[in-house]
Amino acid sequence: MxxxxxxxxxxxxxxxRVAIIAPASxxxxxxxxxxxxxxxxxxRPAFSEGxxxxxxxxxxxxxxxxxxxxxxxxxxxxxxxxxxxxxYGATRLLLQLTQLSPPGAGKxxxxxxxxxxLHLWLQAHGRVSIHGPVLxxxxxxxxxxxxxxxxxxxxxAVPAALHGTASYVGGRAEGRLIGGNLSMLSRVIGTPxxxxxxxxxxxxxxxxxxxxxxxxxxxxxxxxxxxxxxxxIALGSFTNCEEKxxxxxxxxxxxxxxxxxxxxxxAGFPVGHGEQNEPVPLGVRVRLDADACRLEFLEPAVGG
Amino acid sequence: MxxxxxxxxxxxxxxxRVAIIAPASxxxxxxxxxxxxxxxxxxRPAFSEGxxxxxxxxxxxxxxxxxxxxxxxxxxxxxxxxxxxxxYGATRLLLQLTQLSPPGAGKxxxxxxxxxxLHLWLQAHGRVSIHGPVLxxxxxxxxxxxxxxxxxxxxxAVPAALHGTASYVGGRAEGRLIGGNLSMLSRVIGTPxxxxxxxxxxxxxxxxxxxxxxxxxxxxxxxxxxxxxxxxIALGSFTNCEEKxxxxxxxxxxxxxxxxxxxxxxAGFPVGHGEQNEPVPLGVRVRLDADACRLEFLEPAVGG
Numbered sequence: 001m002x003x004x005x006x007x008x009x010x011x012x013x014x015x016x017r018v019a020i021i022a023p024a025s026x027x028x029x030x031x032x033x034x035x036x037x038x039x040x041x042x043x044r045p046a047f048s049e050g051x052x053x054x055x056x057x058x059x060x061x062x063x064x065x066x067x068x069x070x071x072x073x074x075x076x077x078x079x080x081x082x083x084x085x086x087x088y089g090a091t092r093l094l095l096q097l098t099q100l101s102p103p104g105a106g107k108x109x110x111x112x113x114x115x116x117x118l119h120l121w122l123q124a125h126g127r128v129s130i131h132g133p134v135l136x137x138x139x140x141x142x143x144x145x146x147x148x149x150x151x152x153x154x155x156x157a158v159p160a161a162l163h164g165t166a167s168y169v170g171g172r173a174e175g176r177l178i179g180g181n182l183s184m185l186s187r188v189i190g191t192p193x194x195x196x197x198x199x200x201x202x203x204x205x206x207x208x209x210x211x212x213x214x215x216x217x218x219x220x221x222x223x224x225x226x227x228x229x230x231x232x233i234a235l236g237s238f239t240n241c242e243e244k245x246x247x248x249x250x251x252x253x254x255x256x257x258x259x260x261x262x263x264x265x266x267a268g269f270p271v272g273h274g275e276q277n278e279p280v281p282l283g284v285r286v287r288l289d290a291d292a293c294r295l296e297f298l299e300p301a302v303g304g
Numbered sequence: 305m306x307x308x309x310x311x312x313x314x315x316x317x318x319x320x321r322v323a324i325i326a327p328a329s330x331x332x333x334x335x336x337x338x339x340x341x342x343x344x345x346x347x348r349p350a351f352s353e354g355x356x357x358x359x360x361x362x363x364x365x366x367x368x369x370x371x372x373x374x375x376x377x378x379x380x381x382x383x384x385x386x387x388x389x390x391x392y393g394a395t396r397l398l399l400q401l402t403q404l405s406p407p408g409a410g411k412x413x414x415x416x417x418x419x420x421x422l423h424l425w426l427q428a429h430g431r432v433s434i435h436g437p438v439l440x441x442x443x444x445x446x447x448x449x450x451x452x453x454x455x456x457x458x459x460x461a462v463p464a465a466l467h468g469t470a471s472y473v474g475g476r477a478e479g480r481l482i483g484g485n486l487s488m489l490s491r492v493i494g495t496p497x498x499x500x501x502x503x504x505x506x507x508x509x510x511x512x513x514x515x516x517x518x519x520x521x522x523x524x525x526x527x528x529x530x531x532x533x534x535x536x537i538a539l540g541s542f543t544n545c546e547e548k549x550x551x552x553x554x555x556x557x558x559x560x561x562x563x564x565x566x567x568x569x570x571a572g573f574p575v576g577h578g579e580q581n582e583p584v585p586l587g588v589r590v591r592l593d594a595d596a597c598r599l600e601f602l603e604p605a606v607g608g
Contacts, residue, residue, distance in 0.1 A: 190494025191527035223495035
C-alpha cells in the first residue's frame with residue numbers, strides 16, 4: 001500500500017474528551033469499569049451504550065462496530081480513540097475499509113492484539129498510532145504504564161527506551177517501527193493492508209499460539225519476503241505459547257527462527273499479552289540495539 | 305503462479321513400487337504399520353529408516369524431509385508417493401521449493417491437511433495430485449475408501465461423484481477443483497504458492513480450529529480477493545471446530561460466511577479429518593451442484 005510519509009498526531013491534553021470503542025470482541029463489564037476509572041482520572045471518556053452489544057464473539061454486528069469506529073475518528077470533539085478489547089473482529093472491518101481513508105487526521109488510536117488490524121489500516125495512510133493497552137486491561141496495569149501512555153499521548157518528547165531480556169541475533173538497526181500481533185500481521189499478507197516493510201523494525205508479540213503455529217506464521221512471513229525487507233526484529237511477549245510436556249519452549253523456536261533471518265533480533269520487550277504491556281508508538285523511527293536488548297525511540301507520537 | 309494446463313498422471317498398476325515419505329510431522333508407529341499393511345496388500349511400498357526421525361513436532365530436520373520428498377518424486381522406479389502424516393512441516397519445505405520444479409512428471413502424490421502445501425507446489429507446476437488419506441490414517445478407514453483410492457491411482461475412468469449433506473447457497477458451477485485444508489491455503493496467500501483460483505471450484509476442510517479462527521482465515525481469503533475469483537465452494541468436514549458452551553456452531557458460521565460470498569456452496573462432503581476421508585483428485589475439472597449437494601468429477605487423475 002502507500003508509503004506516504006508518517007505524520008505525528010495532535011497532542012491530547014488532560015481533561016480532553018476521548019472516545020472508547022469496541023471494534024473487535026465483546027468484553028466483561030468489571031474490566032471495562034476498572035479501565036474506565038483509570039481513563040476518567042485523566043480525560044473525559046465517552047462511549048455509546050451499543051458498545052455492550054454481543055454477536056457471537058463480537059461486540060455487536062460489523063455495521064455497529066464500523067459506525068462506532070468511523071464516528072469516533074471523525075468526531076471533532078474527540079482527541080483520541082481507545083479500544084475496549086482485542087480478541088477478534090477488527091479484521092472483519094477491514095473488508096469495509098479497503099477503499100476508505102481514515103477520518104480524523106492527527107488523532108491517535110490506542111490498542112493492541114486484534115486491534116493491530118486497525119493500526120495497519122491507519123499505517124497504510126501514513127498515520128502514527130499507539131500499540132498499547134486496551135481499556136479492559138488498564139485496571140490491571142500499574143501506574144507507571146498509565147503514566148507512559150498519557151505521556152505518549154500528550155508530550156512531544158520522545159518516549160523512554162524499552163529494554164528486552166534476550167539477544168537472539170546481535171547487531172543494530174534503525175527504521176520505522178511497524179507490526180504488533182504476529183497472528184494479525186500474518187493475516188494481512190497478500191491484502192491491501194500489508195504494510196510497506198522495507199527498512200522497518202518489525203515488532204512482534206502473540207499469545208495462545210502453540211509453537212507449531214508460531215512456526216507456521218513466521219514461515220508465512222518468510223515466504224512472503226518480509227525478512228528480506230525489514231532491518232531488525234523486536235520481540236515482545238509470547239504468553240501461553242508453550243506445548244504441554246514438550247522438551248522445547250516457544251523461546252527456543254523463536255531463537256532458531258530469528259537466527260535463520262540473520263537480522264538483529266532482541267526478545268522479551270515488555271509489550272503484548274504479558275503482565276506488562278508498555279505502550280509504544282507505531283510508525284515512528286526507532287533504533288534497535290540487539291546486543292544491549294534496547295529499543296530507543298527517535299520520534300514522538302505527537303507533534304510539538 | 306503459472307496457469308499451465310493440468311496434465312493427468314501415469315496410471316499405477318497393482319504390484320508397482322510406491323514410496324512412503326514423511327514431509328511434515330512425526331507420527332506413531334502402530335498407525336504407520338496399520339497403513340503399511342493396507343498399502344502392501346496392493347503395491348510394493350518402500351521407505352527409508354529416516355522416516356522415523358523426530359525433531360520437535362517434525363519427522364526430522366527440514367533437509368532430511370526435503371531430500372526424501374525430492375528423492376521419491378525423482379526415483380524412476382517409484383510410481384506414486386504416499387505421505388505418512390500431515391500435522392505441520394510441509395510449509396517449511398516451501399521455503400526451499402520456491403525456485404524448484406517438481407521432478408517425476410506424471411507421478412501422483414497422496415495426502416491432505418498439512419500436505420496441502422505440497423499439493424499447492426505441484427499445482428503451481430500444472431500437476432494433478434490426490435487429496436486423500438495419509439498412510440497413518442488408512443488402517444482406520446474402510447475398504448470402500450481404499451478401493452476408491454486405488455481406483456483413482458489406477459483407472460482412467462472418472463471417479464464416482466461425492467455427496468454433501470447441506471446446501472448453504474444454491475446454484476451450479478463448473479471448474480478445476482483446487483484447495484484442501486483451509487489453514488494451509490490461507491498460509492500461502494501472498495506467496496509464490498498461491499494458486500491461480502480464477503474459475504475454480506474451491507475445496508475447503510479443517511480441524512481443531514475455533515470458530516473465530518475459521519472466521520479469520522475465511523476473512524483473509526476474502527481480503528485477498530479469493531471469492532471474487534472462484535465459481536463455487538465445496539466444504540468438507542470441519543471436525544473439532546466447536547466453541548465449548550457456545551450458542552452457535554461452526555456450521556452456523558460457515559453458512560453465514562458462504563452466504564456473504566454469494567457463490568454456490570454445499571457442505572458436508574466426506575473429505576477431511578472426519579470419520580470419512582474420500583480421496584479426490586485436485587486440478588481436475590468438476591461440476592458442483594450446490595442444490596443437490598453433489599460434486600461430479602469430469603476428468604480422471606490418471607491418463608488412459
